[in-house]
Amino acid sequence: MSLPVDDLQCAVCCDIFTDPVLLSCSHSFCRGCVRLYWETSGSRDCPMCRKRASKAAPTTNLALRNLCDTLQEAQRESLSTGKEDPEMSCDLHAERLKLFCLVDKRPMCVVCQSSKTHKNHECLPLEEAIVDCKEELRSTLASLRDKMDSLKRIHTNSMDTMDYIKNQAVETQQEIQAKFEQLHQVLRRQESERLAAVKREEEEKLAGMRDKISEMADEMLSLEESFTVLESELNADDMTLLQNFKAIQERCNSIPLGPVNMAGTLIDVSKHLSNLKYSIWENTNNHLEYTPVTLDPNTAHPYLILSDDLTSLRYSGQSFGCPENPERFQKSAEVVGMRPLGSGRHHWIVDTGGNGDWLLGVAASSTPRNAEVSARPENGFWTLCYRDGELRAMVSPPTPLASATPVRRVRVQLDYNRGTLCFFDCSSSSSSSSSCDEDDADARLLYRFESAFTEMLLPYFYTQSPHPLTILPESVFVTALRQYTPTQVP
Known part of the structure; x- marks a missing residue:
């Protein structure tokens, strides 16, 4: 007969019930165990569910006591006849398994504990x-x-x-x-x-x-x-x-529990759309418009709307179902350009229009995309900020910049090798956008960052305004060089 040994063990002493009693909550314990527990704790609570027991003496659980007596009698007969469950005996020493080796993770007998195989191994009953x-x-x-x-x-x-x-x-x-x-x-x-x-x-x-x-x-x-x-x-x-x-x-x-790498799963839209007309017509003699910086839509915050040609951005205040890919900014309305800058001189001009809340500049390529980070040089950001009608250079602490009128057109000029980033106000420039630089008399220097850049930089844009920030195109002239053969004069 197979008896449910686990169900016949007292939860206090973890042994077969001795004179089991039944509490009002339907839990059973040895009479001596529950009495000792009450004396120790000072209250008549159930040791398992903590429910208050009645003041009357607990009644004997006759059915449980009979089962325990039957089990103990069967165990005594098994010991007297020498019949033991083979699974409870050691294969090497034929002794009853009473211990568990914490090193080898297997049950063993007391003789195994003294053997060389398990010597100095920590064991438990x-x-x-x-x-x-x-x-x-x-x-x-x-x-x-x-x-x-x-x-x-x-x-x-x-x-x-x-x-x-x-x-x-x-x-x-x-x-x-x-x-x-x-x-x-x-x-x-x-x-x-x-x-x-x-x-x-x-x-x-x-x-x-x-x-x-x-x-x-x-x-x-x-x-x-x-x-x-x-x-x-x-x-x-x-x-x-x-x-x-x-x-x-x-x-x-053996089951791997590492995260699934989802980086690089989206289509590289910038590779197909960036400066598309220019790349097609670069060998023609026509004048083309070329945008020096285009935006990477795979990095744009879900609340940002980019133009089809990837040259402008504006804030919408609602998500458009973008996936949570690792390249995308998730915490703040930011986006970066598609081409990293690591050497040489670069510039681009941004038309801010009626936008009253923006940051422009560059960011280190290693800046986190899933956390809010202050746009300061120590965090890998070199930016200008316009907010609440005030223009500031984002250093620590931010430096207010004097400006009689709102800056409508900003030229960002990076000299990576020299470690300089300059911002010019081209709002009142009479020349074309392509010639608005430090040599333009109407261009006013707003701020100059100096830093020893050590990693690739990305053009950086931020806005929480529905008015767009637009990267202006520049005129490009393509000239075909032809070999000149002088005509022989007779």
Whole structure:
């Protein structure tokens, strides 16, 4: 006859019940155990649920006492006849398994404890070991459940990202088609090549996402199998759990719990749209408009709206369903340019218009995208700020700059090698935007940063105004050089 030994153990002494009594809360304990507990605690509470017991003496649990007597009688008969459960005996010494080795993670007898194999190993009684092992496996199961929840969230975000990639591909193709439509029919061949490039990248990105999702599905399946094994072992008898504990633990520890890398999963829209007209017509003799800086939409905060040609931004106050990719600013309405700057001289002019809340400048490429950081040089930002009608250089502390009128046009000029970043007010300049620089008499120097730049910089933009900030185009002249052959004079 198989008796439920765990159900016949007192929760206080962890041994078979002796003269069990039944409390009003339906919990049972040894009469002596509950009396000692009450004397020690000074209150008549249940040791398990803390419910107040009645003042009357607890009644004897006759049914439980009969079961305990039957179990003890069976154990005595087993000892007298020499019949023991083979699973409870040591394979080497035929002794009863009473200890659990914490080093080798397996049950053993008292003779094993004195052997060379387990010498100096820390051991616990089986009753204590089973409690610790169950607790550890429950903790592992909880960790795996957390991993499963995390994978489910990532899986959902990955499916949304796939839809976003498809939308990116469609919108990018439409923009490319619109710009090609403005050109002559002789350029159709180049248009087809660019559309094919977007299609190839879309297929590559979607294939990459399918691989990631497939990997996550496999991992989720492996986790589900681990859940089944763990739950099965936790429901098994104690000795089977202890004998299989090491193998279960190794299986659970072999499951990778690292984060899924989602960087670089979006289509590089800037590669296809940045200065598209210029790149197509750069070998022609026509005058072209060239924008020295274009924005990277994969970095734009979800509340920012960028123009189709990636040269202006404005604040909307609502999200447009952008995925949480690692490149994107998540905490503040920021965006950076698509091309990092690491040497030489660079400049761009921003038309602020009626925008009354903006920051312009450069940011180090390593600045965090998922945290709010003060735009100061010590944090990798060199910027000018206009807010509440006041223009300030963002140093520590911010320095107010005198300006009789609002700055409508700002030229940002970077000399990376010399370590300087200058801001000019070109609002009253009579010359074209392309010639507004430090040599322009109407251009006024607003502020000059000096720093030893040590990493790549990115053009930086911030606004919380519905009025756009626009990067102005510059005129570019393409001249074809021809070899001159003098005419022979007779």
